[in-house]
Amino acid sequence: MRLFANRDYRHLFGAQVIALFGTGLTTVALGLLAYDLAGARAGMVLGTALTIKMVMYVVIAPLAAAYVDRLPRRTLLVALDVVRGAVVLALPLVSEVWHIYVLIGLLQAASAAFTPTFQAVIPDIVTDESDYTRALSASQVASTMESLLSPVLAAVALTFMSFNWLFLGTSAGFLVSALLVLWTRIPNARPTAHTKAWDKATSGIRTFLRTPRLRGVMALNLVVAAAGSIVVVSTVNYVRDELGGSQSDVAWMLAASGAGTLLAALALPRVLDRVAARTVMTTGAGVLVAGTTAAVTLIATGLATWTGTAIIWTVIGIGMALVITPTGKVLRGSVGRDEIPGAFAAQFSLSHLAWLITYPVAGWLGTEAGFVVTWSVLAVLAGVGAVSALLLWPRHDGGGAVTTLPTSPVAQAPRTDRSTLSKAA
Template identity: 50%
Template sequence: MLAILRHRTFRHLFLAQTVALVGTGLATVALALLAYDLAGDDAGEVLGTALAIKMAVYVLLAPVSGALVPPRLRKCVLIALDLVRAAAALMLPFVDTLWQVYLLIALLQSASACFTPLFQSLIPEILPDERDYTRALSLSRLAYDLESLLSPMLAAVLLMVISFHGLFAGTSAGFVLSALLVLGTVFPAVEAAHGRGHPYERALRGMRIYLRTPRLRGLLAINLVAAAGGAMVFVNTVVIVRSALGGGDRDVAWAFAAFGFGSMAVALLLPRLLDRIPDRRVMLAAAVTMASALLVATVLWNGARAAIGWATLLPLWVILGMAYAGLVTPGGRLLRRSARSDDLPFLFAAQFSLSHACWLLCYPLAGWVGARFGLGTALLALSVVALSGLVFAWTTWPRRESAVLPHRHDDLPTDHPHWREYPAETDGVHAHEYFIDALHERWPR
């Protein structure tokens, strides 16, 4: 998997992503501790609100970012977005009221909502071979896991000598270094593939492709399962560790690291696993694991509270992390197989937006419900969400898939170029690799 780093352009972008995510991971720990400092036992509600704001701007801005930015400006835009994120992170240590936290989070995450789809859409252009792309996705997944593994470990060490406010400076430094790495990267020369029409019309193209492709509707349900488990970890870890277990700031960081350890362990195994086992089977197995772990946590919290301790929490967080990696890592492979290359930027933006709509549902469930009705109720609600996503994915995603599908074009003129490219066979039916586009607006039955 590390051999993919021989590709110079990908190596630079991967390093830019990694240092930015290490900084983001420091901010995750610092934000949780800041919320507890400002709101005490209601920190879950504060975090739920802050992260719901993050998801709202992701849902609104991500689809438009890929449509608005032409290829020739992607480098300048990515650098500018990194600098905006650096400035917002640098101001967070100076806030003393909740509305200031929410405002800066909205600014920082608006920049991230535009940055991430642009970054993700570059990878298939840089690495057109699917095996290379699969390994790049897993390596990219490992970089995301740094946010929940190495960053909390680094935070635990730093908290021995500085207050949590100093962690925000590390976040800002990560974004600045990311901008410098992007500056030194040679981007691929790609012609503008945005087509004509209003940017919002082009953005909606990705949504139409996504929602009309059966395997991607299954992927959306898988994203819901991942959000249910992830929201519980990211929102309520600080409350469980500080209030239920009586831990300190460093203990919060180590609990986050347990989740990241499980996620990274599975991400290392996935490239070879996906060479042998279909994506559907791997992702549904991970969904079963995630839903089962949430149900176990629900039973323990509501029925055997005395059993909740470090010996229970850490293994559960590791299992949730393992399931999380199995749910989210293969998603890019499905997207790449589900659209023509011209439409990939819009499809990645749609995935980014729709997946974060799932988080927009789950973050308030984890934070607001947990603060007002107790963590047991929040766990039960998130378990129901995970089980619902599992059932929908199982029934929606076809067991057998073929890239080449027979279909008809009853309303297409006989002299249309599409017939010359793919001649009709019996009864006006022809077959070719099938994607949702202007000529194929519905998936064939």
């Protein structure tokens, strides 16, 4: 493949994959650490930790995207990997819940700065248009693969060792990622049209707000976050307390959701060649609403079983893939090439803003009110997001042509050209 013949991209992609798997293993281990420290209140601890993560992503990612062209990017990426490795290495040493919150704040602040910097580097080392599109797709596939394989690897590892060793492996992974970045030739950033940091930080968000299809994507982010929070936050307490499972069982149940995501993601490229992105994504929203409703029914009727839960978790994984996988294509078809990093940075922040709403619901309300009430609230939020997406994203705009509110002719032209290219592809 020509893309991976590019030495610099190959190293950078390898660094991303290793860091992704490290983050995935940390998520599994963090849930088990929370259960070890807080027992039945682990959901609240994990929900709080993940809320801190989302705050860091929503606040820091746009600022990092704004200032990234003013900093030596390779040095910054290496430093962020080293910081993440050091923080993860310290997690097994915590003895109080508040220690988790402090370390997670530091870890996710570094991760929030890493992602927009990584995205900004790609167009500078992958200059061919078609290769650039493949690079964005490869990055998305890597994220999808991580959602499946990280829990599986964690489940296998937990049969031989304590979850604390997962933190050690994650820390080593971040250091390997830093070495790969060091071996990558990353050119200096090109100056952007936005001279003010605030203008640059908010340019992508303004694009979302004036583009109907992207407003629909924002609503779909809420659907994904509502359903995903049931899986990410509730699984550890649900499996350990409701089903009486082990640490390894927690990881395998998370892997069931990842398996659904992977299966759908592998089938989607051919589907998207024939079916509009809007149709695929709104169908995914419907699947997620059905999945959350089924989860509520399962727990409310007292019929919680391993098989039933695994099926519902898999369905939720499928729905998440149906929404998330086409998002990159929609973003690329909605803006000009120079605006792509800003659009992806905006989606990064806005999608995590949705999780910032749902994580506290899953963690805090779940601990105080139980699974039935909490999952019912999340199912309602998923339904609201799905209906909003249908209303905000015009039916005639299937994902090929760009529909924006009136702007200046100069600003409108690049989007029209980009749309034409996307439609032709």
